Amino acid sequence: MESSAAFWIAAGLATWFVGASKGGLPMIAMLGVPILSVFTTPAAAAGLLLPMYILADLYAVWLFRGQYSARNLAILIPASALGIGAAFFFVSRVPPEAGKLLVALIGLGYLADALRKRLARDFRPRAADVPRGLFWGALAGFTSYISHAGGPPFQAYTLPQKLPKMTFAGTSTILFACVNWMKLPPYILAGQVSWDSLAQIVWLAPLALFGAWSGYRITRILPERLFFAFVNLALLLLSLKLLQEVAVAWL
Incomplete structure (x- = not known):
């Protein structure tokens, strides 16, 4: 594992992004792995950050209690548990780029549909229902395991419900806290989480907790319309970034 000063600065920044995303700012979660990937492989970067996610999850779940x-x-x-199980079984058979392409198309498809409804002035909220929830939840678990991008399927299912800002953020935080715990055993089996990566917790844990606290505070004070505008912008940027990664890999 890289141990230069530049690496530790990048690791600290990525850890703060992880914590802040758990505090209710999902728009910056996408920055963690790319920053660390400058110094190590994406798989190793994801393995290093997963314990940070889990640690921030513990604090963030408490912050969002009741919300x-x-x-x-x-x-x-x-x-999502079904999706993680399927991903663990099929991970050696599914190219990572295929998972990224699927997530990108989901994100862009949702945004296109949201724009169509906005132009048609269709602002009716959609209720939570089991068939769609099972589909999008399984897809969120699957894509989170393969490419650490479970957000777009979750958003495609929950954003049309027009949930209050803090309810949306709390639901996302608690769901992906469960997803991260379920991902930990297979990540250990795959060697992505090791004693070496776990040792980094001692130095990076305060930044993860501070990130969760500051993300929660920022979420609380952001106007609701601005918050969801940021969420949609993050979804667009993540989808475009995944398309760019797929294009680079396949071309």
Whole structure:
């Protein structure tokens, strides 16, 4: 594992991004792995950050206590477990680029549909339902395991529900806390999480916790329309970035 000063600065920044995303700012979660990938492989970067996610999850779940959609979680957590199990079974058969392409198309498809509805002035919220929740939840677990990008499927399912800002953020935080714990055993088996990466927690843990606290505070003070505008912008940027990665890999 790289140990230069530049690496530690990048690791600290990536860890803060991880914590802040758990505090309710999903738009910056995408920055962690790319920053660390300058110094190590994406798989190793993801392995280093997963313990940081789990640590920030513990604090963030406490921060969002009482601010979540119980119905959505009851549907999405079991569904994501199915997706993680399928991804673990098929991971050697599914190219990472295929997973990234799927996530990018989901994100862009949702944004196109949201724009169509906005132009048609169709602002009716859509209720949480089991069939769609099982599909999008399983897809969120699958893509989170393969390419650490479970956000777009989650957003495609929950954003049309027009949940309040803090309920949306709390539901996302609790769901992906469960997803990260479920991903830990297979990541250990795959060698992505090792004693070497776990040792970094001692130095990076305070930044993960500070990130969760500061992300939560920023989420609380952001106007609701601005918050969801940032979420949609992050979804667009993530989708475009994944398309760029797929193009580079395949061309």
